[in-house]
Amino acid sequence: MRVSELSRASGVSVPTIKYYLREGLLPFGAASTAPNQADYADTHVHRLRLIRVLTQLGGLSIAATRDVLAAIDDPRLPVPDLLGVVQRAMAPARGADPQARADVDRYLRRRRWTVPPDAPGRDALARALAALRDLGRDVGADVFAPYADLADQLARREVATIPANAARAEAVEAMVVGTVVFEAAFSALRRLAHARHAARRFR
């Protein structure tokens, strides 16, 4: 299909498609001499939708989206490493209070969670712990225990839904979708549940 048809099929405007082509987020169509003449396929439509999910729902920048797509396209990258790329793209490294980080690391060891030392979740959790202490709560990392139990339950189920013999492309997309879409969904549901329980308790 031509770029105008690609735009109609994907709901992404032609200028935005050209921008993605220039930025290397979208591969050029077949026999492309100019974007308008190139022949685009269904894979392009799907790629545009994936870009939309990453940028709009996941809040990823164009640069972070490009990193994720490059990792998806790299057949040598093992699937768990791809997960690290997606996680880093969604939550860029920002560091954390060293004491809180040491407490988080000790807590994860005690729970026997084997996670790479540079997994971005470690600093993210340490920032949450430091915030609680900043606000005057005298708490250790075990304040997160009920959350860790539920998160572990959820993640185990999510990873298990990916067939072990899935094609790489399928496993990879399931992982990206799981990280971005279901995180947004869970956060929405938790807020809805807060609204419902708070209304019951305080009215």
Add this chain to the structure above:
Amino acid sequence: MRVSELSRASGVSVPTIKYYLREGLLPFGAASTAPNQADYADTHVHRLRLIRVLTQLGGLSIAATRDVLAAIDDPRLPVPDLLGVVQRAMAPARGADPQARADVDRYLRRRRWTVPPDAPGRDALARALAALRDLGRDVGADVFAPYADLADQLARREVATIPANAARAEAVEAMVVGTVVFEAAFSALRRLAHARHAARRFR
């Protein structure tokens, strides 16, 4: 204390403190003729830490932070309404596909979740549903059922930890902290758990 001492006690720079004063995020100190002469109290230190949590951990803009603080300071605002303000500040209204939104509304009715029609979580969940369909998955809102179960369990526990006879200020802060800090913590834990389970499954 003077503004320089307030800066040391809070870890927030003097120019940033003056910016917050100008923007109405931080009340002026007692007998204030100029920020440097005013007398600041421990409540100012605490307020600065709360601002830091909202902006850095919650990712709120200055305008959204001001909305949340104004709601906290308004003694006439019932606590569940405050929750709506915090939720809207964290996830500004963006609309959603009408079909997905109708499906979400129907799903919440079927689960008997009584939630205001303008609760921002409805559109946020509808956007997640629309994203799944966009990516070619033929799913209904019940794809979120396991997430809804866990979110409900978590929210019920979180709301219950707020003493029913808590002072308003205490209840309010617990709610803000619960929304912002524990959401960040849960998201970090889910990603850590993904890393751990994916490594087991794919290596």
